[in-house]
Amino acid sequence: MFNPFRKQSRVRDQVVEQIPRLRRYARALTGNTVAAEDLLQESLAHALERLGQWQPDTDLRAWLFTVMHNLHISEHRRSGRQPELYPLESLAEPLLSVADAEQDQRLAELERALQQLTLEQREVLLLVTLEGMPYRTVAQVLNIAEGTVMSRLHRAREQLRSGLAREPKPGRMLRRVK
């Protein structure tokens, strides 16, 4: 039977599929589970409202991440930094059932170090490492040049190294690609 809503519901199913990733990104970005759910819900609402703007057969995931990014950015600008309503919380315990205390500790330190990166650096690092996005797609989602993606990625990674290292770590400056 012909169902005029079938195409629509297929797209909605595809959006639903992305929810776990979007939630993860929201959590990693904001450092707080409640803030993450708020950001996720708002992003979904915006996405549904603007679904007509998404061109079928283009990268839906990238589009959804762009929506979330834009929302978070404007929120971030409005309130200066992370609003005090959402305190930073340590992720490791609630998320992981790892019985290894040392591992827990290490990951908690990592989370702290990540939340100390600038938002720009953290976004790039997360999209690359969590989502495995090609640099070109990251540039598109964040609306920056690919060169900017690379320099933020480099700074993020080196900040983490020095933030987490017990001793200072050497890193050579190499020729950059223009």
Added chain:
Amino acid sequence: MKTQNQPVTEHDLHSYVDNQLGEQRRREVEQWLSTHPVDAEQVRDWQQQVVDIQQLYQPLALPLAAPAGRRQLAAGWRAAAAVLLMVATASAGWLARDLQLQPVSVVQQQLTAPAQYAHQMYASDPGRPVELGANQVVDLQRWVSSRMQRRIVAPSLQAQQFSLLGGRLLPSTNRMAVQFMYQDDAGERVTLYIRRGEWQARTQLPPQQQQSLTTLSWTQGEMGYALTGQIGVTRLQQLAELVQQEPSLSTALTVAVLAQR
């Protein structure tokens, strides 16, 4: 030695870590890293960061908190979003109909994720990908079996042109796990991660993707298996069938046909 090398740049090093290099360039960078220990260490640190970040943040099918509703949303769209979130939550934990069901998150957390983590740690380790080599396979199996309190063999994947390189034991929360590593003629590596767990039922997960890695994982009784590699789902499924056919590794599972999208 004649090479086509252009000088290795910072961009190359990041691309190497993020698996965004073509095959040729990747080999060139690896070659270069083998003679530049400072940069090799930098790259290793970055790779470890990737692994740790992925372990810290796994996809969250289930919400960890209720939204506080601190944002102003147009009422109609908020309701629509809430519906989507409920749909996502309801379908989050459950899988194929024919197998007795088990929450995905437990298997994902205790089997699939550590298996991928271990693959990333060791599959491209130039120094010591395995602890005991294939030439010591009898010793390896005896050691593994005794530590895991269970008869474990490294299944043969020869029918798919994969040879055993060796294996290692890994701690895994309160249980030991074993990782067997195999390699084919093209140098592609896959790992088979085996762990006992508190799984009550038979479960088979759809392929889990992390960047270029795919993992197939399944449980049977108290044994869990996860096969990881960059060779694509189809080839992995063929390998999974070989693992499941290994006579000494429990009774064979019926391989469910995974829906192709």
